[in-house]
Amino acid sequence: MDQRVSFITLAVRDLDASRRFYLDGLGRTAAVDVPGEVVMISVGERVVLSLWDEQAFEAEVGPVARGSGVPPVTLAHNVATEEAVEDVLATARAAGASAVGVPTRREWGGYTGYFADPDGFRWEVAYNPDPIGRSVLP
Structure with a gap:
């Protein structure tokens, strides 16, 4: 089997809000945009982020389990410098992202921060x- 990931699909409650956040706020470009159903964004070489309306997702995949706490998945955007971490987080906050803690130097030698x-x-x-970390940079 070819070892790769082609699509990352997130079931979203409000597709219009996600569209505004990812396209208008973060400056991404939709490769596919079907109102009320899905927004697909190329996020890397042969990798697509698919933001799928939750009801459409459930119709094909099955019921979504939601509860309190954080969804049990993270997505990562790696950058070449600590300053770039700050810049990307500022862009995300300006787009309406919720800040999740402050950027931190990690014990393994990196520098990371999160947004929601x-x-x-x-x-x-x-x-x-x-x-x-360097292997995933353009």
């Missing part, structure tokens, strides 16, 4: 100086 999108999905913004 309109549905509470956590995005890590990370500077990782190790080879694995």
Whole structure:
């Protein structure tokens, strides 16, 4: 089997709010935009972030389990410098993201911070100086 991830799909409660956040606020461009159903954004070489209306998601995949707490997944945006971590977090906050703590130097040598999108999905913004961190940079 070819080892890769092609799509990351998030079931969102309010597709219009997610569209505004990701497209207008963060400056992403939709590759596919079907009002009331889905917004697909190319986020890397052969990788698509799919923001799918929760009802449409449930119709195909099954009921969404929601409860208190944080959705049990994080997405990461790696950058080349600590300053870039600050810049991306500021852009996300200006787009309406909720700040989740403050950027922190991690014991493994990196520098990371988090923000939450309109549905509470956590995005890590990370500077990782190790080879694995550098391997995902453009």
